[in-house]
Amino acid sequence: MLDAVGTASLGWGVIGYGWVARDYAVPGLLAAGGRLVSVADPDAGARRHAAGLGARAAADLRALLDDPEVQAVYVATPNHLHRAAVEAAAASGKPVLCEKPMAASLAEAEAMAAAVRRAGIPYGTAFDQRHHPAHVAMRDAIAAGAIGTVTAVRIAYACWVDAGWAADNWRADPARAGGGALMDLAPHGIDLVDHLLGEPVVEIAALTQHRVQRYAVDDGALLIGHTASGVLVQMHVAYNCPEGLPRRRLEVLGTTGQLLAERTMGQSAGGCVTRIDGRLGLSAPLPVPEAGASPFARQMAAFARWLRGEEHPRLFCLERDIHTMRLLARAYGEASCR
Ligand SMILES: NC(=O)c1ccc[n+]([C@@H]2O[C@H](COP(=O)([O-])OP(=O)(O)OC[C@H]3O[C@@H](n4cnc5c(N)ncnc54)[C@H](O)[C@@H]3O)[C@@H](O)[C@H]2O)c1
Numbered sequence: 001m002l003d004a005v006g007t008a009s010l011g012w013g014v015i016g017y018g019w020v021a022r023d024y025a026v027p028g029l030l031a032a033g034g035r036l037v038s039v040a041d042p043d044a045g046a047r048r049h050a051a052g053l054g055a056r057a058a059a060d061l062r063a064l065l066d067d068p069e070v071q072a073v074y075v076a077t078p079n080h081l082h083r084a085a086v087e088a089a090a091a092s093g094k095p096v097l098c099e100k101p102m103a104a105s106l107a108e109a110e111a112m113a114a115a116v117r118r119a120g121i122p123y124g125t126a127f128d129q130r131h132h133p134a135h136v137a138m139r140d141a142i143a144a145g146a147i148g149t150v151t152a153v154r155i156a157y158a159c160w161v162d163a164g165w166a167a168d169n170w171r172a173d174p175a176r177a178g179g180g181a182l183m184d185l186a187p188h189g190i191d192l193v194d195h196l197l198g199e200p201v202v203e204i205a206a207l208t209q210h211r212v213q214r215y216a217v218d219d220g221a222l223l224i225g226h227t228a229s230g231v232l233v234q235m236h237v238a239y240n241c242p243e244g245l246p247r248r249r250l251e252v253l254g255t256t257g258q259l260l261a262e263r264t265m266g267q268s269a270g271g272c273v274t275r276i277d278g279r280l281g282l283s284a285p286l287p288v289p290e291a292g293a294s295p296f297a298r299q300m301a302a303f304a305r306w307l308r309g310e311e312h313p314r315l316f317c318l319e320r321d322i323h324t325m326r327l328l329a330r331a332y333g334e335a336s337c338r
Helices: 019-031 046-054 062-066 078-093 104-119 133-142 181-197 295-307 318-333
Strands: 010-016 037-042 057-060 072-075 096-099 124-125 152-157 199-211 220-226 232-238 249-253 257-262 272-277 283-285
Touching: 010 019, 010 062, 019 037, 019 046, 019 078, 037 046, 037 062, 046 057, 057 062, 057 295, 062 318, 072 078, 072 295, 078 096, 078 133, 104 318, 124 295, 124 318, 133 249, 133 257, 133 272, 181 199, 181 220, 181 232, 181 318, 199 318, 220 295, 220 318, 232 283
Parallel strands: 010 037, 010 072, 037 057, 072 096, 096 124, 152 232
Antiparallel strands: 152 249, 199 220, 220 232, 249 257, 257 272, 272 283
């Protein structure tokens, strides 16, 4: 399969053509020079939209997986359906980029990982925030020693998701989502810490709340953890934070300075990053190359390069993604809402 990818524009099949696929991933893959070949979605409106872009569209995934023009598969169904789609794509020998969280449970993610290993296909979980220009600039600044020895990462990542947020709000259903704000938003933070510091979070614990929204999943959580070398990690994620409030903040603290990213976490480019000097307390903007580039376009381009062997082998990494799922399971195992 890797040989077949070549340097021509990558032909994509998309399983699950809802909000994130339609508004971010497909515009991203097209901007990255890819082709939308085929879409599988049971929703007729989704299929009509995809057909309007020139894609073949069917309710079922069989035609997409049998299509020789589909060289890579992007999975963006609700969480509990990731497993079936990834297993089917693996059995057909196609590389897969699957949305986060990898699955609705650790057991499902482990079954997916087994199928991927058995088939020997390239697999990546779609952590688009790795590819946000601001986060790449922060990672490079940290590696270059811009804030000294890193001591802590603090993240606030929140939004408002009420029971009627979507016509069929699967995010509020524990069986389909696998959890609430913690399951949906914390994976981004866990992965981002690994990306920024080059080492994983190894321990984690959480408190969850069911404070505002009228559904069965958590609408907020606080997580604490540390990385392998001892960097402390603190995360507040929430579905109960109104739009007008500051909701997206990422701080990396070190012995000679601090990086503060505001409004960078999310699907779009933008936001700003400041470096605060540890001795004088002065703030200066951190230069961000290609600041306006879409994280999704960069992710799709990076995945295509990775398939061709032109990226760091661990830019996408099944074992790291399974580790993230283990951390989420551990966080929920220890979570309490009292
Ligand atoms: N990376 C990000 O920033 C980001 C943002 C939003 C969502 N996501 C993830 O993307 C996934 C989809 O989220 P969304 O907000 O787009 O959801 P959505 O409900 O808007 O879209 C899901 C789509 O899947 C389709 N679908 C349902 N069953 C299907 C099946 N059996 N086969 C094919 N398609 C099927 C639905 O008809 C719908 O069009 C979730 O895993 C979510 O966590 C990631």
